[in-house]
Amino acid sequence: HQDTPTEILHTVLLGVVKYFWGQSVYLLEKAKLLDVFQMYLDSIEKDGLNAPCLNADYICHYKGGLIGKHFKSLVQVMPFLIQDLLLRTVLDGWTSIGELVVYVWHTEIDDIEIYLMKLSWTIEDFLNVTAKCTPSILISKPKFHFLVHLPAYIRHFGPAILFSTEQYDIQSCVPAGMYT
Numbered sequence: 819h820q821d822t823p824t825e826i827l828h829t830v831l832l833g834v835v836k837y838f839w840g841q842s843v844y845l846l847e848k849a850k851l852l853d854v855f856q857m858y859l860d861s862i863e864k865d866g867l868n869a870p871c872l873n874a875d876y877i878c879h880y881k882g883g884l885i886g887k888h889f890k891s892l893v894q895v896m897p898f899l900i901q902d903l904l905l906r907t908v909l910d911g912w913t914s915i916g917e918l919v920v921y922v923w924h925t926e927i928d929d930i931e932i933y934l935m936k937l938s939w940t941i942e943d944f945l946n947v948t949a950k951c952t953p954s955i956l957i958s959k960p961k962f963h964f965l966v967h968l969p970a971y972i973r974h975f976g977p978a979i980l981f982s983t984e985q986y987d988i989q990s991c992v993p994a995g996m997y998t
Contacts, residue, residue: 824964824971826922826978831889833961834944835919838911839889841952842896842904843881851903852878858899867894893919907950914944922968922978934969941965 846852860874871877871891877884884892896912921937945965949956956962972978 824968824978826968827886829961829964829968830919830922831886831893833959834948834965835889835893835915836884837955837959837961838908838915839881839884839892842900842908842912845904845908846900849903855899855903858903859895862895862898867891890919905951907947911944911947911951914940914947918944918965924977925979927972927977930973934973937972938969941968 843852846855856874856878859872859877862872864872871887872895877888877892893912893916897909897916900912901909917940918937921933921940924933927933945956945962948962968978
């Protein structure tokens with residue numbers, strides 16, 4: 819397993835970010851605040867953000883069917899949207915996730931030791947906040963544990979964004995109609 823790095827699209831965006839999104843939506847709906855959240859999301863000035871997919875109507879209507887580009891956009895703005903809507907621990911979680919995404923989407927690393935130290939602290943902070951929010955998810959979802967190994971993979975393979983393995987997914991599938 820040491821030669822198979824953690825794939826950040828599936829581990830981070832479609833993993834821990836998606837899990838936090840699901841929990842946040844659940845809490846917003848329970849408190850009957852999803853409409854307020856949608857209004858906040860719709861009012862965000864999107865110029866200057868690296869967030870092309872922040873259509874509030876779409877995100878709130880299809881909240882259970884979002885894909886990576888939606889989560890990458892949401893992670894940049896969630897702390898601002900939920901600061902007065904959800905608990906402080908959830909806000910802390912989104913803040914940690916935002917820092918984590920910034921670190922793992924680096925394409926160049928100037929000083930690997932400092933970078934890995936900061937990344938490790940960010941992962942540790944995120945896991946600690948997650949333990950406060952919903953501790954059971956740490957043992958039921960392995961993607962949280964995969965984060966612990968990310969610094970070692972980055973040391974071995976370089977920036978996480980550059981060792982994406984998803985380009986090979988198409989080679990491992992069976993073409994439709996091959997056996998008919």
